[in-house]
Amino acid sequence: MANILVIAELDHGQLKQATLSAVAFARKVVAEAGGTFDILVLGENIAAAAELLRPYGASAVLAADHAELRHPVGDKYAQVIAGVAKERGSTMTVGAASTFSKDILPRAAALLDAGMLSDVIDVQRAGDDFTFKRVMFAGNVIATVKLDGVVKFLTVRATAFAHSPKGGEVSPIQGVPVEAGQLPGFIEYEKREAKETGRPDSTEARVVVSGGRAIKNAEDFERLIGGLADALGGAVGSSRALVDAGVTPNSLQVGQTGKIVAPDLYIAVGISGAIQHLAGMKDTKVIVAINKDLEAPIFEVADFGLVGDVYQVVPELVEKLKK
C-alpha cells in the first residue's frame, strides 16, 4: 500500500500546471498498488491554490500557510516537507521536475535518510515494490531502476504524465502548523528578475517556437521568434547560445539543463541541434526545423525540415499564418 505525498508548486501564488502531472503519477501508483495520496501546498495566503487542488481525489490537501514560507527558500521548505512526510508516514514524496523541486526535494530526502530518483518517466508495480524508468545522459538513455528503502523521494517529468483530470472525492483542506521559531534561517531570499511577457510558459504551451544562434539580437528575437509564437498562440524558447549571449533570459532555455518541453509543435529556428538542446525537446509530437545549414543535427530529429535563411523564412511564415 502506498502513501504518497505530492508537493504542489506555486509561482507567485499561481498553481503550476505541472503539479497535476505529479498528481497523475500519484493516482497511477494508487490505482496499481492501493493506498492514498495527499497534496501539500506551501506558501503564504495559499487558500485559493489549496482550493484548486481539492477535486483530484487526495485524502487531504495539506496547506502550510505562513509568512515565513512566502518565498520557496530551500532550507525552510525542505524542513516543512520532511516533517509532513514523516508525520503522514508518506512512503513516496513526489514533485514535478522543476528547479523548485530539484532545489528542495533532495534536501528533504536526506533529512529523512531517504533515497531519491529524479526525472522519472514511468512507474510499474513489482510485487511489493516498484520499478521506475528515469532519463539519463541528456535523454539518450532510459534506465529502469529500483530504489531500496521504504521511504522514497521522486521528481517526475511532467512531459511523461498527462495532467490528472478531476475526479474522485473532494478533498478536505487541512492546515499544517508551522513553527516559525523552529525554521532554519541559512538562506535569505532577495528577489527574482522575471519579465512578464504575456506569453504562455513553454512547459505548458501547445506550441513552442524556439530561437538559436542564427538570431542576432533581442529585437530580432522578439520580431521573428516572438512574432511567430504570437501568430500560433504559442510560447517562446531559446537555445543556450542566445542566453549565453545575453539575447534571451535563462528562463527561456530549453535543454538538458533548462526546460524540458513536449508540446504538440516545436519550431526550432536557427538552432543547430546539439545533444544538450535535443534533451529538452525530443518528446515533442511534431518538430519543425528551419536552418541554413543542411548538415545541422537538428534535421535528424525534425519531422519537417526547411533549409533556408531564418530571416527570410520566418517573416514569410508569419505572414502566411496571419492570412
Next chain:
Amino acid sequence: MKILVPLKRVPDPDTRIRLKPDGSAVDLDGVKFAVNPFDAIALEEALRIKEKLGDVEVVVAAVGGEECVEQLRVGLAMGADRALLVKTADPLDSLAIAKVLAALYGREQPAFVLMGKQAIDDDSNQVGQMLAALLGIGQATFVSRLELLENNQKARCGRETDGGIETVTVRLPAIITSDLRLNEPRYASLPGIMKAKKKPLEELGLPELGLTVASRTRVLKLEPPAARKAGLRVKTVDELLEKLKHDAKVL
C-alpha cells in the same frame, strides 16, 4: 580559507552514448572521459576566488576507482592545490555519495563547498542538496553569479530558476552548486600540468573515513529512448504549412 570542490569523472559530453546489446551498461569502449563540465565550472570559480583573495587552498576530491586520478590531475593542473581520492569499488548513488562527501567535509572543514549542480551522465541534480542537509548547513543551487560578502561570512548568489534569476544570500559554510553561466573554465596549461605532478594527491578508503555506504539505487536495465520516425525535407514555406495543416494536423 579552504574551498572543497568535488569532481566527477564522466564520459565526454559530446560522446554519442552507446549501450551494450544486453542493456546492462553503457558501452565505454573507446570513450573519452572528462571532468564533469559543471564541476569544472565550480573549480574555476574556486580558483578565481583564490586569485582574488590570495590565502585560499582549493582541494579537489573524487569518489570512485583509480581511474578518477586522471580527472583529479586535471583539477590540479587547472590550479587546485591538493587532491583527494576516496576509493570505492562499487558505483554509489546520490545519497551514498553525499554521505562520503559529508565525511570528507568533516575531515577537511572547508569554508564552503563548490560543486556542479548535476553530473551530465546521471543528470540527478541531488548530491549538493543532500550534502547540505546531512551537514545541517545552507545551500544555494544552480548558481550563475557568486559574490562573497561580509568578510566571507555570506555568499550572495544568482540562481537560475525556471522563472528567471533568483537572488539569495546564504550564510557560510554552505553548499553552492554551479550552473552553466557561472563562468567559462580555463584549460589546464602545460606549466600547470607539469606543476600538478608535484601536488599532493591522497588516496583514502571508506574505512579510514569511518563509513559504510551502499547504493540504494539498482539499475536493472538501460535502453535507448524510442526512436523518432525519419523526417521530410520541405522546400518552401507553403509546403511546410501544407504538411503541418493536413499531414501532421497541428495547425
